Amino acid sequence: MSDETRPVAGGARTAAVIPAAGRGVRLGPGAPKALRALNGTPMLIHAVRAMAASRAVSLVVVVAPPEGAAEVKSLLADHALPERTDFLVVPGGDTRQESVKLGLDALPDGIDIVLVHDAARPLVPVDTVDAVIEAVRDGAPAVVPALPLADTVKEVVPSTDGSPEPVVATPARARLRAVQTPQGFDHATLVRAHETVTDDVTDDASMVEKLGAQVVLVPGHEEAFKVTRPLDLVLAEAVLARRRANDGF
Ligand SMILES: Nc1ccn([C@@H]2O[C@H](COP(=O)(O)OP(=O)(O)OP(=O)(O)O)[C@@H](O)[C@H]2O)c(=O)n1
Numbered sequence: 176m177s178d179e180t181r182p183v184a185g186g187a188r189t190a191a192v193i194p195a196a197g198r199g200v201r202l203g204p205g206a207p208k209a210l211r212a213l214n215g216t217p218m219l220i221h222a223v224r225a226m227a228a229s230r231a232v233s234l235v236v237v238v239a240p241p242e243g244a245a246e247v248k249s250l251l252a253d254h255a256l257p258e259r260t261d262f263l264v265v266p267g268g269d270t271r272q273e274s275v276k277l278g279l280d281a282l283p284d285g286i287d288i289v290l291v292h293d294a295a296r297p298l299v300p301v302d303t304v305d306a307v308i309e310a311v312r313d314g315a316p317a318v319v320p321a322l323p324l325a326d327t328v329k330e331v332v333p334s335t336d337g338s339p340e341p342v343v344a345t346p347a348r349a350r351l352r353a354v355q356t357p358q359g360f361d362h363a364t365l366v367r368a369h370e371t372v373t374d375d376v377t378d379d380a381s382m383v384e385k386l387g388a389q390v391v392l393v394p395g396h397e398e399a400f401k402v403t404r405p406l407d408l409v410l411a412e413a414v415l416a417r418r419r420a421n422d423g424f
Pocket residue numbers: 193194195196197198199200201202208209238267268269270271272274275292293294295296401402403
């Protein structure tokens with residue numbers, strides 16, 4: 176492994192930061208979520224392969240569970256990964272935001288475009304990754320894959336004691352999108368966002384919004400869903416089985 180990066184078509188150098196330091200509390204007891212297996216392969220390796228599948232990505236930075244960096248390094252060494260891609264492993268922080276910042280801090284000079292991709296979205300197709308990169312190359316400072324919602328959404332006063340929650344509003348669903356990763360950024364814009372914005376946020380694009388920069392959406396993909404709860408593991412394994420049946424993946 177080295178931190179060297181290579182130029183790609185169009186002159187832009189693209190790196191992917193994979194925050195993988197979460198515990199996976201909602202998934203239930205066990206190893207850190209990114210290290211749990213999907214059809215025998217750690218979720219993190221699926222996510223790394225999804226980023227490295229893009230020929231534009233020359234460097235992948237994995238932000239590992241703080242006590243798991245050595246294990247992640249040996250997983251990367253033990254699994255087949257594209258030779259054209261370089262890999263770095265850094266320990267993560269207490270929140271997703273801190274982990275992404277630690278990944279950004281590890282990037283070498285010369286990176287133009289950064290993808291931030293959840294290890295918990297191991298099955299994003301390469302066409303989605305490439306669509307995000309292309310939109311950043313075309314000049315958008317921040318690009319997010321997203322899908323329309325299947326459910327109606329209610330705004331409520333959250334209950335703290337299990338009592339029924341009063342509804343405050345029903346936002347018009349046609350104006351809402353569920354956002355996924357990888358989110359793609361002009362490198363300098365994302366660094367500025369992480370240096371400037373201190374509010375708690377749940378994705379990186381929100382930080383860029385708070386800078387006042389334009390965030391745009393491209394179509395997301397059903398298979399880019401986040402493995403959050405136990406049923407998501409069942410779905411992920413079913414998607415892998417379908418891929419294997421369809422094209423020998
Ligand atoms: N301190 C943290 C917390 C989260 N993440 C990463 O951010 C991504 C999205 O987070 P989420 O799905 O919420 O993962 P967890 O925080 O592990 O889940 P939970 O909230 O259920 O514990 C995951 O790839 C997770 O590993 C991280 O790198 N560092």
